[in-house]
Amino acid sequence: MTTVTAPVDLRSDTVTLPSAGMRKAMTRAKVGDSQRGEDPSVRALEEHAASLFGKEAALFVPSGTMGNLVAVASWTRPGDIVVASAASHIAGREGPGISNLAAVAILGIDAPRGIFTADDVSGAIASAPLRSRANVRLVTAENTHNAGGGAVFPITSLRRIRSVCRKAGIPVHIDGSRIFNASVASGVPPAEYGKVCQSLMFCLSKGLGAPVGSIVTGTREFVEEARNVGYRVGGGMRQAGIVAAGGLYALRNNVRRLAEDHANAKTLARALAEIPGIEVVNSPVETNILLFRWATPSVSLPEFQEALRGKGVLVDDRAFPRFRAVTHLGIGKQEIARAIRAFRDVFGRAGA
Ligand SMILES: Cc1ncc(COP(=O)(O)O)c(C=O)c1O
Missing domain, CATH: 3.40.640.10 (Type I PLP-dependent aspartate aminotransferase-like (Major domain))
Structure with missing residues (x-):
């Protein structure tokens, strides 16, 4: 199975x-x-x-x-x-x-x-x-x-x-x-x-x-x-x-647990900011929404989304090459770790 x-x-x-x-x-x-x-x-x-x-x-x-x-x-x-x-x-x-x-x-x-x-x-x-x-x-x-x-x-x-x-x-x-x-x-x-x-x-x-x-x-x-x-x-x-x-x-x-979403968004923001060519637009992140920009994209939006989807991660494009990632109760620490690996891989590979 x-x-x-x-x-x-x-x-x-x-x-x-x-x-x-x-x-x-x-x-x-x-x-x-x-x-x-x-x-x-x-x-x-x-x-x-x-x-x-x-x-x-x-x-x-x-x-x-x-x-x-x-x-x-x-x-x-x-x-x-x-x-x-x-x-x-x-x-x-x-x-x-x-x-x-x-x-x-x-x-x-x-x-x-x-x-x-x-x-x-x-x-x-x-x-x-x-x-x-x-x-x-x-x-x-x-x-x-x-x-x-x-x-x-x-x-x-x-x-x-x-x-x-x-x-x-x-x-x-x-x-x-x-x-x-x-x-x-x-x-x-x-x-x-x-x-x-x-x-x-x-x-x-x-x-x-x-x-x-x-x-x-x-x-x-x-x-x-x-x-x-x-x-x-x-x-x-x-x-x-x-x-x-x-x-x-x-x-x-489900109100108090929103703090976990905020902490997860901050973790994601820190990891994204360390990837060369990625800028976190709304730094410091305050709640569960994260905006980030890819300075010099080397692939088109559909190619980027396809590559990210292939790694099992979805983000919203907000006027490519700007993106939005939102954390929520379906996203735990494991999912954040998975997303970080996918971003490092896709941005790193495309940028190489
Ligand atoms: C700030 C804000 N106000 C209102 C709405 C509208 O809510 P709904 O999608 O339930 O119509 C949204 C939806 O994303 C929102 O972000």
């Missing part, structure tokens, strides 16, 4: 698979019609999530993209302007959805690693044309910042941004797709992040390892509006408790 070893999949933390314990919790979940508010598992997840962030209420949605959309659409009216980092997921990867469905424009801030300051926010608001300045209706901050290589938004900056926005009467939304990575890396409890924003979205289906779903949290009034918007875009689910139970299991069991 031949044993087939699963590839070391570093493309994203979205590739995580539900563990046996999570699957068991999902099998046992009590369910009901969640769109009618009758699913006990969805309600338990929403209540637990809201309490973690010190918020009144929460809404379980199918994806992070839908979570951001319902939050943006709840805070704005068509024609409004949303301030975000220019490289943020909201600006770059959901922009078309948000501009089509919420009909808002994004005012992008160019900031190192996507981490902007309160002064940047004041500058962005002041840079909006006079006639539309009053339409700047929301500021969003991404924590951790995906394109910034998993950069953590410092809580002190968020507090200052919150204070500038309070004076301007503008709410703050956090795209906290990976907020638990930020919390574990910085030691800032989720409730502190809850205090610096009016709404926050986080994903259960990334490093936390649940198969489906995200949470949007805020005041009862905001969540009610978000629920209405979600319903309009087809987010009303039925016996969603089966997947919500996976989310609840993830919050209870």
Whole structure:
């Protein structure tokens, strides 16, 4: 019998698979019609999530993209302007959805690693044309910042941004797709992040390892509006408790272990930095995302990917010759060692 070893999949933390314990919790979940508010598992997840962030209420949605959309659409009216980092997921990867469905424009801030300051926010608001300045209706901050290589938004900056926005009467939304990575890396409890924003979205289906779903949290009034918007875009689910139970299991069991992913990403970064011609772009690595660049590639992208796949390793290309590697609960020390061997071999051989 031949044993087939699963590839070391570093493309994203979205590739995580539900563990046996999570699957068991999902099998046992009590369910009901969640769109009618009758699913006990969805309600338990929403209540637990809201309490973690010190918020009144929460809404379980199918994806992070839908979570951001319902939050943006709840805070704005068509024609409004949303301030975000220019490289943020909201600006770059959901922009078309948000501009089509919420009909808002994004005012992008160019900031190192996507981490902007309160002064940047004041500058962005002041840079909006006079006639539309009053339409700047929301500021969003991404924590951790995906394109910034998993950069953590410092809580002190968020507090200052919150204070500038309070004076301007503008709410703050956090795209906290990976907020638990930020919390574990910085030691800032989720409730502190809850205090610096009016709404926050986080994903259960990334490093936390649940198969489906995200949470949007805020005041009862905001969540009610978000629920209405979600319903309009087809987010009303039925016996969603089966997947919500996976989310609840993830919050209870898979948060603290994120520190292992951060340590593994650092180990990988150190090894990559030692390979001639490889530069770690986001050094020092803060969480579970690693960006690296091959200075003078000697093969094409398909040839590189083929060679790496042959060694049982997958990475995401982020504008070749730049790459992204993401650590997660499917990657242990053995997998990191295997990836390091593969990188040394493929980059070394191609560079020779
Ligand atoms: C920062 C950020 N926000 C939002 C999303 C969207 O999440 P989903 O893929 O669940 O729609 C992602 C997905 O990668 C993300 O990285």
